[in-house]
Amino acid sequence: MDGVGIVAAIIIVCFFSSFELNPVNPAAPKPSTTIQTSESTPEYNNNSSVVQQQSAQYQTQPQYQQSQYQSSQAYQAQTTQSGEQSLGDLGVQRLTPAGVDSTAAQYTQTSATAQNPDYSAPIYQFVAYDRMDAVIKRYNPSLSESEANQIKMSTNLYCKEKDIDPRLALAVMARESRFNPNAVSSSGAIGLGQIMPFNYADLGITNPNDINQNVKGTVYYLSQKIADWSGRSNQVQLALASYLRGTGDIQRSGGQYDDAAKAYVEEILRIRASI
Numbered sequence: 001m002d003g004v005g006i007v008a009a010i011i012i013v014c015f016f017s018s019f020e021l022n023p024v025n026p027a028a029p030k031p032s033t034t035i036q037t038s039e040s041t042p043e044y045n046n047n048s049s050v051v052q053q054q055s056a057q058y059q060t061q062p063q064y065q066q067s068q069y070q071s072s073q074a075y076q077a078q079t080t081q082s083g084e085q086s087l088g089d090l091g092v093q094r095l096t097p098a099g100v101d102s103t104a105a106q107y108t109q110t111s112a113t114a115q116n117p118d119y120s121a122p123i124y125q126f127v128a129y130d131r132m133d134a135v136i137k138r139y140n141p142s143l144s145e146s147e148a149n150q151i152k153m154s155t156n157l158y159c160k161e162k163d164i165d166p167r168l169a170l171a172v173m174a175r176e177s178r179f180n181p182n183a184v185s186s187s188g189a190i191g192l193g194q195i196m197p198f199n200y201a202d203l204g205i206t207n208p209n210d211i212n213q214n215v216k217g218t219v220y221y222l223s224q225k226i227a228d229w230s231g232r233s234n235q236v237q238l239a240l241a242s243y244l245r246g247t248g249d250i251q252r253s254g255g256q257y258d259d260a261a262k263a264y265v266e267e268i269l270r271i272r273a274s275i
Contacts, residue, residue, distance in 0.1 A: 117269030118167075122226055122236050124159055127166045127275065132156075135170055135275045140179040147211060151179065151192070154215035162223040168236070169219050171271035172243065175264070176218075181211050193218025240265045 159166040176194040177183035191214035203217035225239040241257040
């Protein structure tokens with residue numbers, strides 16, 4: 001190799017060697033390629049604590065909502081029923097409306113304590129229409145919206161007039177007819193509250209299938225039964241037994257009534273508690 005070739009080779013070697021050395025300070029260490037972790041970065045650590053707090057808040061809310069949902073599911077699993085059997089271990093009779101498909105009839109009570117009969121005084125208290133609607137649709141899901149609205153409005157109107165708890169009146173109608181305005185019993189009682197024809201004149205009923213008239217008659221008749229037992233500690237129970245059997249029969253028996261009437265009374269008061 002001549003002198004020119006040797007010089008060229010030296011220049012080339014020096015040129016490529018410069019890529020491996022720091023051009024400013026060849027003895028200086030190469031730049032670190034280590035990725036900093038959360039432990040080695042104070043700024044990241046500060047942000048991480050905030051993120052963790054937000055994450056904790058985020059997790060808390062879904063857990064709360066999930067617990068509500070799971071509680072609701074467990075509750076509905078206990079109270080969603082159909083047919084004519086008992087509600088599992090709760091000992092409550094199923095209240096499926098006659099002729100309603102059992103797969104469509106889902107009955108959801110408001111809480112486990114609602115399974116206990118409500119013996120409180122039957123005085124008027126405002127009941128939100130959505131709560132009324134829930135019990136109406138529970139017993140008669142095929143009822144039209146206009147019919148359900150008429151039941152709700154008439155119930156509130158006449159219960160307020162007579163100072164009666166709307167929940168009690170609704171519970172009576174649920175038990176008597178499953179909110180079927182056209183229901184007719186084997187004894188000839190008609191409509192939502194199953195009013196007997198011989199009571200029509202006294203209650204101002206000319207068309208027992210008219211929702212407004214039948215709700216009015218139901219509330220007025222119930223009001224009479226409550227007044228019949230004024231001052232009694234078990235006034236509500238006696239009033240309901242009288243609604244079924246007649247005040248005269250209950251009075252003649254000294255305020256006592258048979259097991260069938262007792263079951264009727266307890267069933268209505270459980271429905272009342274569920275509204």
